[in-house]
Amino acid sequence: MRKNTGKLLGTVARYVCYAAFLLVILFPLYWIVTMSLKEYKDIIAFPPKFWFTPTLDHYREVLFGGASFSSVSNMPEFLRYVLNSLLTTGSAVALGLVLGLPAAYVLGRVRTKLNEQIAGTFMSYRFAPELAVILPLYAIYKNAGLYDTFIGLILVHQLIVLPLVVWIMRGFFREIPRDIEEAARIDGANEWQIFLKVMLPVVKAGIGSAMIISFVFSWNNLLFGLVMSGGGTMPVTMGILQTMTFDQIKWGEMAAAAVVSSVPGIVIAVFAQRFLVKGLTMGAVK
Amino acid sequence: MKKHGVLSVFTDNEKVARFFMLMPAFLVLVGILVPFVMGVWTSLTDKKLYATHSNFVFLQNYIDNFTNPVFLTSLRNTLLYVLMAILLQLPLGLLAAALLDIPSRTKGFMRTVLVFPLLIPPIVSSLMWKTMMQPNSGMLNYLLGLFGIDSFPWLTGIHTVLFSLVIVDTWIYLPFVTIILLSGLQSLPSDILESAQVDGAGPIRTFFSIKLRWLKTSILLILLFRICDSLKTFEIIYSTTRGGPMNASRTLNIMAYEEAFRWSNTGQAMSIVFTLWIIAFVVSTYLMGKWNKSGIE
Numbered sequence: 199m200r201k202n203t204g205k206l207l208g209t210v211a212r213y214v215c216y217a218a219f220l221l222v223i224l225f226p227l228y229w230i231v232t233m234s235l236k237e238y239k240d241i242i243a244f245p246p247k248f249w250f251t252p253t254l255d256h257y258r259e260v261l262f263g264g265a266s267f268s269s270v271s272n273m274p275e276f277l278r279y280v281l282n283s284l285l286t287t288g289s290a291v292a293l294g295l296v297l298g299l300p301a302a303y304v305l306g307r308v309r310t311k312l313n314e315q316i317a318g319t320f321m322s323y324r325f326a327p328e329l330a331v332i333l334p335l336y337a338i339y340k341n342a343g344l345y346d347t348f349i350g351l352i353l354v355h356q357l358i359v360l361p362l363v364v365w366i367m368r369g370f371f372r373e374i375p376r377d378i379e380e381a382a383r384i385d386g387a388n389e390w391q392i393f394l395k396v397m398l399p400v401v402k403a404g405i406g407s408a409m410i411i412s413f414v415f416s417w418n419n420l421l422f423g424l425v426m427s428g429g430g431t432m433p434v435t436m437g438i439l440q441t442m443t444f445d446q447i448k449w450g451e452m453a454a455a456a457v458v459s460s461v462p463g464i465v466i467a468v469f470a471q472r473f474l475v476k477g478l479t480m481g482a483v484k
Numbered sequence: 485m486k487k488h489g490v491l492s493v494f495t496d497n498e499k500v501a502r503f504f505m506l507m508p509a510f511l512v513l514v515g516i517l518v519p520f521v522m523g524v525w526t527s528l529t530d531k532k533l534y535a536t537h538s539n540f541v542f543l544q545n546y547i548d549n550f551t552n553p554v555f556l557t558s559l560r561n562t563l564l565y566v567l568m569a570i571l572l573q574l575p576l577g578l579l580a581a582a583l584l585d586i587p588s589r590t591k592g593f594m595r596t597v598l599v600f601p602l603l604i605p606p607i608v609s610s611l612m613w614k615t616m617m618q619p620n621s622g623m624l625n626y627l628l629g630l631f632g633i634d635s636f637p638w639l640t641g642i643h644t645v646l647f648s649l650v651i652v653d654t655w656i657y658l659p660f661v662t663i664i665l666l667s668g669l670q671s672l673p674s675d676i677l678e679s680a681q682v683d684g685a686g687p688i689r690t691f692f693s694i695k696l697r698w699l700k701t702s703i704l705l706i707l708l709f710r711i712c713d714s715l716k717t718f719e720i721i722y723s724t725t726r727g728g729p730m731n732a733s734r735t736l737n738i739m740a741y742e743e744a745f746r747w748s749n750t751g752q753a754m755s756i757v758f759t760l761w762i763i764a765f766v767v768s769t770y771l772m773g774k775w776n777k778s779g780i781e
Contacts, residue, residue, distance in 0.1 A: 219583075364509065475599070
């Protein structure tokens with residue numbers, strides 16, 4: 199009897215903890231989503247309003263309005279930032295995979311001391327402050343005409359993407375049994391065929407993980423945009439800051455912009471959470 | 485089967501093929517060193533952002549830093565931020581991981597929710613918390629008021645700002661800590677747990693004497709990531725306080741950025757970045773070494 203009461207208490211305590219975690223994680227998200235749907239007077243109301251008449255005005259303003267202060271094109275500014283981010287991040291991930299997959303394959307399959315050191319160096323770049331590279335790079339870019347260009351930004355984003363791809367994929371490649379490689383070799387496949395036609399299909403799920411993770415961290419980055427892009431390539435994260443002008447913060451538009459810029463992350467959380475977790479933990483395996 | 489020609493060395497020879505597979509990424513690795521070395525050089529000069537000429541001043545920038553009270557405050561803030569972040573995130577992460585390790589029907593749902601903060605842009609999370617932390621109109625002070633607690637200054641108080649930023653940091657990165665710890669817990673061989681149960685160890689003792697020890701590798705990895713990332717934390721502070729009020733949340737990374745792009749002192753900025761880089765390098769080398777060795781014994 200006593201044992202059952204103890205067990206029940208334990209279960210109750212557990213669910214109370216679950217509820218607390220859920221509340222802490224979800225409440226801020228709920229708050230910014232509702233803020234993006236509130237009229238200005240409801241946003242600044244105190245005490246805060248839980249019940250209000252929702253409006254899509256801020257989304258309309260962010261996504262379709264605002265063209266008035268964009269003389270360059272007729273496209274609304276914020277939508278252009280979204281496209282800039284898609285182009286930069288998409289290409290950066292693609293380049294990262296092209297460079298990183300073969301490297302990760304070698305570093306994962308051939309475990310020499312030198313290779314371990316190279317893999318470690320990739321990771322140590324991940325831990326160093328980015329400014330140590332991009333501050334001097336800013337001067338180089340200005341001279342080379344790469345400042346505020348997509349090519350320049352895509353290259354800079356390799357600082358994030360490449361270490362992630364190499365580190366995550368190294369773990370996936372290492373898990374493949376030797377037999378598969380040997381069998382292909384006996385069949386007369388050369389090294390490149392083994393890599394492209396045998397190994398890559400086996401680690402398909404891993405490539406998905408690496409893509410998702412590097413996409414998110416590249417998309418979410420603000421610092422590279424701040425340093426390396428002017429008006430032409432500004433990413434979506436900087437677009438959010440544009441709603442905060444010198445004399446006022448347009449809270450509603452800021453919230454709407456924030457929600458729009460979070461869409462890729464939320465889609466991944468809901469539909470590809472498994473890949474994300476697998477990728478993160480695979481990178482954690484030695 | 486095998487083709488013969490000039491290309492055959494490139495395709496058939498294992499070593500040559502692997503060399504070419506590794507080469508492109510390796511070149512990027514080396515390429516990144518070029519601006520890095522240039523930066524080290526710049527930190528020894530009095531370079532201004534838009535000046536074409538600069539003078540070699542050797543260690544003068546570093547000497548200036550260590551006699552500059554703002555720099556020393558920034559250094560202290562940086563270290564304090566890291567310390568608070570670790571002390572908050574590791575225990576909370578352990579608790580969350582231990583809870584999620586228990587089989588339950590809600591697990592899938594919990595995990596989906598758990599990864600939200602990690603996936604949305606840090607600048608969004610920071611601004612979100614900033615609105616909730618507004619001292620007069622914010623949600624948090626309203627909630628505190630319901631419990632009869634006086635309003636808290638959050639990001640606007642010089643004694644509370646750093647801690648408030650760490651709360652935001654924790655909200656964003658706790659999922660990462662939890663995921664790593666959870667996967668560590670789930671890799672624990674079940675025979676070890678069973679033998680502990682046979683010996684009559686309760687769940688709490690099992691946790692401390694077996695699971696925590698098993699998690700050593702995961703904990704080292706978390707320290708590695710969280711210490712290094714908190715050392716260079718930028719977006720959370722830049723989008724909320726930019727180092728204020730009165731330098732109370734100025735960290736080395738924020739100070740370096742402002743020195744470079746607000747005051748155009750590139751040389752000075754680089755010397756701040758490299759002081760930070762050295763700290764990060766020492767910590768990451770030490771922890772990576774420890775992490776590599778852990779688990780072998």
